[in-house]
Amino acid sequence: MKHRQQVDKLGKFLGYVLGRQPDEFGLVPDAEGYIKTKDLLKALAEEDGWRHVRMNHLRELSYSVGPSQIELAGNLIRAADRSNLFSPEIPEDYPKLLYYPIRRRAYPVVLEKGILPNPAGNRITLAVGRTFAERLGRRIDQDPIILVVHSATALSHGATFWRFGKQLFLSDRLPLGSFSGPPLPKQQPEPQKKETKPALPTPGSYLPDLWNQPPPGSRPKKPSRQRKNEWKRERKRKNRRGGFD
Numbered sequence: 161m162k163h164r165q166q167v168d169k170l171g172k173f174l175g176y177v178l179g180r181q182p183d184e185f186g187l188v189p190d191a192e193g194y195i196k197t198k199d200l201l202k203a204l205a206e207e208d209g210w211r212h213v214r215m216n217h218l219r220e221l222s223y224s225v226g227p228s229q230i231e232l233a234g235n236l237i238r239a240a241d242r243s244n245l246f247s248p249e250i251p252e253d254y255p256k257l258l259y260y261p262i263r264r265r266a267y268p269v270v271l272e273k274g275i276l277p278n279p280a281g282n283r284i285t286l287a288v289g290r291t292f293a294e295r296l297g298r299r300i301d302q303d304p305i306i307l308v309v310h311s312a313t314a315l316s317h318g319a320t321f322w323r324f325g326k327q328l329f330l331s332d333r334l335p336l337g338s339f340s341g342p343p344l345p346k347q348q349p350e351p352q353k354k355e356t357k358p359a360l361p362t363p364g365s366y367l368p369d370l371w372n373q374p375p376p377g378s379r380p381k382k383p384s385r386q387r388k389n390e391w392k393r394e395r396k397r398k399n400r401r402g403g404f405d
Contacts, residue, residue, distance in 0.1 A: 202299045251322075258329055317336075
């Protein structure tokens with residue numbers, strides 16, 4: 161396939177992802193239609209035929225001659241044509257269960273406090289199906305925790321839900337008691353530290369007592385070689401005199 165055709169094909173595909181059915185890819189644009197480019201690239205990495213797409217491909221597409229299918233603004237991206245992009249809406253009915261993926265390390269805190277409204281107004285993205293929630297969870301954690309959200313209980317505790325397309329729901333909070341998950345792993349008791357005993361010298365070994373060694377200047381000097389052989393010379397002198405002094 162020629163390069164120009166590849167660029168055009170990518171542009172049409174991104175026009176669909178960003179401007180028509182972002183929910184199919186687990187993406188939720190903001191009020192101006194933007195999403196983070198890193199979130200888009202994670203979603204494309206799950207799609208056959210689009211795993212190769214990188215940031216340089218998006219830049220090339222935005223700079224291509226003719227009307228572009230996308231618009232880049234820093235680390236954000238949106239569809240140029242958003243006439244078919246839907247908005248979140250309050251549904252008439254709700255699924256009995258929804259699914260929310262979280263990082264494993266955040267799970268103990270969520271079990272204790274639930275998920276409170278975000279001061280910035282960011283909404284929680286929930287999946288209609290568990291399999292899709294697991295797919296979204298792997299974007300943030302290699303082994304995510306999937307919360308099972310009981311929508312009726314959450315509503316009765318003050319949560320609000322919005323439908324976003326066919327695959328996703330949004331919520332402002334998940335109160336305690338409105339979701340369930342796997343039990344926390346039991347904490348292993350910390351191993352007790354064993355007292356270390358001083359090592360005993362092995363047979364035939366010698367451990368010098370460095371503390372009781374005399375200082376270098378006070379050690380006795382070894383006798384010189386001349387003084388060491390003095391008795392031999394004295395004995396020779398006596399023999400020459402006949403054994404008398």
